[in-house]
Structures are given as C-alpha cells and as structure tokens.
Amino acid sequence: MTFTPTELEVEGAAGGEAGRDGAPAAPPASGRRLARAFLRDRAAVACGVYILLIILMAVAAPLLVKISGYGPLEFDQDAVDPNLGGIPLGAAGGMGADHWFGVEPGNGRDLFARIVYGARVSMLIAISATLLTTFLGVVFGLIAGYFGGRVDMVISRVMEFLMAFPALIFMIAVLSALPAENRQFLLVLVISFFGWPYLARIVRGQTMSLKEREFVEAAKASGATSAQIIFKEILPNLASTIIVMTTLAVPGYVGTEAGLSFLGVGVVPPTPSWGQMIASSVPWYAVDPAYFLIPGAFLFLLVLSFTVLGDRIRRLLGEGMA
C-alpha cells in the first residue's frame, strides 16, 4: 500500500478535517520555538538523523565504495560457492570484513556498494518526483483556486480524472510501453503526472478560502496585481501545508519507485535500486535471507522515517497554527 497515492489522499483528508482545511492560519510565529520543540522529540530526531545519513551515503557513494573496496557492478566469484548454486560463502550472506553487508548470490556483487548506490537512485527519484509534484500541485492548485470559473473547472476535471485512475496499474502500463532508455527520468515524470492532483486539491481549497480573507481584499483594494497577491499574500500562507504534504509525499514516492522497480518497470539492471534488489532476491530468500533483509530493512526504515517525520511536522505546525 506504500506506493499508491490514495494513502496520501487519506492523510490529507484526515489532516484537513483536523482543522487545516477551513482556516489556514498565518505562518508559524517562531521558527526557533518550533525547532526547539522538534529537537525535544526523540523519535523525530532519530528519523531525521537516519534520513540525513542515507542522503549523505547517497552523495558520498563513490567515496564509500572506494573505502569498502568493491564497486556496485563488480563480480566477485570468490565470495560465492559455485557448488551450491552460487550461495554466498560464510554466514549471514557472506558478511565479513571483506564484504560488509555480504554479497549477492550467484555473481558475488558487493551488497554494501549496491545499497549505497541504490540509495542514490532511490533518493534521487523520490526527491525529484516530490519537487516536480509539489511544483505542479502548487501551480495548478493556486491557478484553479485563485482564478476560479472556467479555469478551475477544467483543472478540477483533470484532477478528478487523474485521481479516478488506478495509479499504480497505469504507471505500470505506461512504463512497460515506454522504451527502457532514461528510465529514471521517465519514472519521475510518470510518478509526478499521477501524483500532483493530491496536493493541488488541497492547495486549491485553501487558496479559495484565503482569497476571501481581509488581507487579500485589502491588497486587492490597494491595487496589487494578481501575481503580487498570489506570491506575496497567498503563497506564504500555504507554506506549512506545502511542507507537511511534501514530507508526507516523499515516503510514498520512495515506496512507489521501489515497487515499480520490484515489478520490473522501474530502474533497469544493472543499475541498483533497493526495490529492484529486493525483486532479484525473491528466488533466493529461503537460502539467503540476508539478501532481501538488508535492502528491505533500509527501505522500510527510510519510508518509516519520512512518515514519522511528516507526522511530527504536521503536529508541530498544527499546534503552531492554533
């Protein structure tokens, strides 16, 4: 379920009912106070630290691989047992001083290197997709909410149509029909294409209610242009909503990328991605559980961290709004 946007939608709706929808308040008064409250929350800090570590790992991948000694595409036939069909030698999937996380059964590729490079791919796709979705969602939501009328009708219809789609199946259909080149780029496009309406719908609703508020009326009366009103008056008031929705979108997209790669329409081998590593571990899971447990744990913890973080940020900002 981690990879369908419906969850996000449900989250959004639930959050909206809790009071974000009706009265979008001014931006939180004190950033420092929020930061302090955040740092007091041990779970949130742990999650933040884990995410930072993964990002750091992704950025420093080439360096880390140099230290560990094996590249992500390097075969190491000495680490596997050809007599047993290529099961890694040694306990726990061949973990040891040589291969920190063990090796891939069959060809002996270093799991640490693949995890590190996989983090690169996963984070790059998830973050790019989030940025693109946020951009599209905010732009279309603002346009629909601010201008209303026919523009709003067209955008709303398109959003309804896209949200009525079984997104995962359609992503699979589109990706399986498209050529395999530039897969990572296509993944970002396809995920964003189906993802933006969930944010746009909320931005639209808030813009519509903000538009009626006194400060917007005042700006209008003093002769501000639409662009000035949108960027100076409305957008800053949407900031906390956008932050919350974005943090909650990232884990969804990490999961989506992994799920699509797991199904074979995502990142193309030999480029490693966590989902795709887990997919290739399926035939081996009974004899070499470490092969799926390691990427599985990394993926699970990343999604969990983002989810918890998004949750906490929402609660903090929600309190700040009150």
Next chain:
Amino acid sequence: MTISDTLLRVRMLTVGFPNIHGPNEVVKSLDFDVARGGALGIVGESGSGKSMTSLAVMGLLPKGAKRTGSIEFDGTELTALPERAMRSVRGDRIAMIFQDPLSSLNPYYTVGTQIMEAYRSHRTGVTRRQARNVAIEAMERVHISDAARRVDHYPHQFSGGMRQRVMIAMTLSMEPELIIADEPTTALDVTVQAQILDLLAEIRADTGAGLILITHDLAVVSEVTDHIVVMRDGDLVEQGPAERIFTDPQEPYTRMLLDAVPRIDDEIGLLRTVSTEEGR
C-alpha cells in the same frame, strides 16, 4: 424559602481544570437556588463560567474537570449520585437545551427518532408507536405545524428556529421538573429569538417546570426570569430578584451590562412580559 419550595439548591459549587500551574478554577464557590416553577437567569459574558455551571449541574463536565460543592436537586444530593442514577435524572427530570440547535442535533437521524430515544430509554415498556405519538405531541406543543409528517424529517430540513423548537420538544416529551437552557437564542435571528423566548415562557407556565436560562444578554433574561445571577470570571457578582437587578443594580459590573442593553429592546421586553402574564 423552605426546602420543599426549593427545586435546586447549589452551594459552594467550584469547577476547575487542575493543571501544573494550579487549580485553574472557572467557577468559584457559587451559591444559588431555583424555586419550584421558578425561573433563574444566569448572566455573564463568555468565559464567565455560566455554561460550566450548567454542565456541572447535569454532571456533563468535560474530561479533566474537577467539581466540588453541593448540588441538591429535589432533596437529592446530585454530586453523591452514582453515574447510573445520575443518568436517570438527566433528560428525565433535568433536561437541557443547547446554544446551536443544528450541531446539537444528530444529522443522521430524523428529529422524531431523536425525540423518541430519550423517552424510550427512560420509560420501560413503551412501544414504538406510543413513543412516536409522544414525539408528535411534543412537536405540536412547540407549535411545529404538520408535526405528524415533519416527525420523519431530518434536522437539516428545518430552519434554525424550528430546530430549536425541536430541541425544546425533545426536553418537553420527558416532562422534566427543571429545564436548563444554555444560550438558547444566541444562534438565531432576532425575530426568531423572541418567538423562542415566548415559547419557553409558555411552556414554563403550562408545565410548572423550573427554568435556568443562561445567557450573555440581559434583555433575554428580562423576558422570562424572575431571579437573576450575574457572573464574571467564575465569580458571582450579584444576585437577586429580576426586578431589583433591573431597577436597582448594586454592582458597577451589573450596571455596565444593563447599559449595554438597548433601551427600546428593554421596553419591548417589558411589554411582552406583561402580555404573557395576561395570556395566562
């Protein structure tokens, strides 16, 4: 006033929401009485603790609230009653009308169902048909026309004033000895407000039930009550017969509240009181 004449006797009522900063009291050592068939007005601005007072009497204080003092209803100490016994008092002998009739009625059930359910849960061996007739009768008594048909309508199909009539019908069906109305007219249009107040006065006259009318608006109490308690920040400012409070307020705060009442409204109020007296 002898005990038997007193329907409700509240002594040293204190309600607080204790937290780390202290007891955080919203009602402080309040004393008042409601006579049998009498009408008491509790007046104060929002935050004066008047609503908490009524919820304290009903035993419906929100979680975390602490209630001390004595609430004696018809000779029974309510604060000592177990929850189960309190439940049989609630709705049946003391009924309550709330401020916003739309949100106080459940949108998922017909008004008939909502009037009937109290009756059926307090009276054993009532058939559906009997309860329905009680509901229709109660709706007729609050002057909802075509009650036999409208009993099957949902709250959203009624106007604001009509919804408040439904709320009153709900309390009436039980023939309570005490009705607590918490800002019953605040959410309504001015013209409708007067009708609802008339209705309350009429019902009190018909049934002989005691009434506590809670409001921020002195003009409202002037029409229906005979005794007034003025509250501010949880404290009792002044209490006395309605007439005296109006003609000879002792406290500056009461005078201030009185000055806030539009003159003309006051006169209409007085006229109306007279006319209901005549109507008796």
Next chain:
Amino acid sequence: MIPLRFVANRVLGMIIVLFLVCLFTFVIFFVLSPDPAVQICGKNCTPEAIDQIRANLGIDQPFWTQFGTFLAGLFAGRTYGTGPNAIDCAAPCLGYSFQSSQAVTDMIVQRLPVSATVAVGAAVLWLLAGVAGGLLSAVKEGRFADRFIAGLTLTGMSIPNYVLALSLQFLLVVTLGWLPFPQAVAFSDDPFQWFQNFLMPWIVLAIGMAAVYTRLTRANVIETLQENYVRTARAKGLSPGLVWRRHALRPALTPIVTIFGMDFAGLLGGALITETVFGLNGIGKMAADSITKNDQPVIMGVTLLAAFLVVIGNMVVDLLYTAIDPRVRVGSSA
C-alpha cells in the same frame, strides 16, 4: 429514494471517464510502444509475414479506425483476419495474448476466483482490524494502548508489502513451518487448508490499508465524540453504550464505509505484488508476468479492468453515500 437524475448524471460521467481511460490506454499501447507484429513474428521473419500479422491484428489501419474496432470489440465482439483463418472474439473482446494466444477476457475470467479470494479476504481483514484498532485507540486516547497502536500503524504504513511478504514467508513457512507455501486451494475442497494458504496473502495485502483505516477511525471517532449532538445525547440521559453506538459510531464510520468502496475497487494494484510474491495465479500475477514478457494485450486488458473497477467503485460509493447520509439526499426536503 435516490433521485433518478442524480443516477443518470453519475452514469454519464462514468461512461465519459471510461471512454477516456480506453483512449488513453489505447494511445499508450498502440502509439508509444514498439510494433507488436515484429515481436510476434519472431526471428525468421519476412516483411510479408509481418504485413500479414499486421492485417490480422488490424494494426495496418489508421489510429481512429483501430480505436473504433477496439471499442466495438469491447461491446459487440470482433473478428480477427478474414476467410477461413478468421477468429471470432466475443464481447467483451480484449484481444489475444501475444504469448499464449489465449483470449485476454478468458484469461481474466479464469483467474478471477483466486484474485477475488485474495481481495475479499484482505478487505474483510483490513476493515475489521482498522476499525477495531481505531476504536480501541480512540477509547484509550493518549494511553499506552493508543501509543502502541500508533506505532503499529506507522510500521504497517511504512513496510513495503513485498518486504513483509518475503519476511513472513521466510519466518512462518521456511523457518517455523507453521504455514504451507500459499497455493490456490478452493474453499469447497478444504476450508481449513484454504484459510491456511490464503492467510499470508491476506495479511500482506491488508496491512497498509489496515494502518490507514486505524488512523482514520481513530481521528473520526475522537472528532465525533466532541460533537455537540453527542453532548445532547448524554444530556438526554442515554446510556454510554447507546451514545456510542448511535451517536458516535454512525457518523464516525460513515466516511470509512465510503472510502472502503474505493479502496476495494483499487485493490488490483496491490494484488499485483502480493500475488506475484506468493506465486498465486491470479489476475495480478498474470499482469506482472505479462509486463516482463511485454505481452501488451494482457497488460492493457488488466489496466482497463482496473479502471473499470475504480470507476464502478466510485459510483457505488456515491450512491451509497446518498443512502447513508441524509444531508446529501436531495429532493426529499419539504
């Protein structure tokens, strides 16, 4: 009770959406993707053979003609090829698999029972677990049970279902030997084995949803308990049980019923992974297999089926909503 015009509007909207879905899917598969004739023809291929296949499949025609034939095939069936080699494909015709040459419609129908079993079981599980967990959480708000459940739901929402599937299978089947490797045992053959075999797929498919429903139920119940009408119900002297059942649960659970309809209709996406990991031969696994083999008619058939289910689910939910929420009912006002 439900006004006819409302239904008519919904049906019309549904037809438009389905038409667009067909068009969209058709564009993807017949414009963007590589020529299927080349793929079918194989290695020893002549240009004539390719032309012959093209003519048989009807893909030598212009786009709109092809699309028209495709739509006609859905409603009235179509005929591939001409003369003695012609093949009749009865409505609803979704074409033939490039791999097995079976009719896609037949392939779907054959695999429906397994997928339905997985989906219905999972739906029952997540609804029960979600509502029960949410209620418990709401009752114990802020207490240990609430926090414990909150932790569980975060975990459930975050664990990718294939990771959970592999972990469960490794733990319960390989290591402990408590459950068999899932196989599609019919309920009528052996109810106990049926249950044992489908238990893991149900859990895996249900867990994410169960987590979301738990949070939703909790939030709704807590919010409803603060409603004024709940206070009214208490003021009427109703018993706590009655207040809960009648005045808190119904308003709190109504939105969940409606979302449930849509989530159930959208289950095919999740079934794809669950069925594949457990090797259950349902529609999801068929779709996953056809992706690796690039069997376009099958992918397209499943995509259309999924869209159809979601659109139908949407409509059912809308109609259901008017039936259970009196405020939405139109035209019954005095």
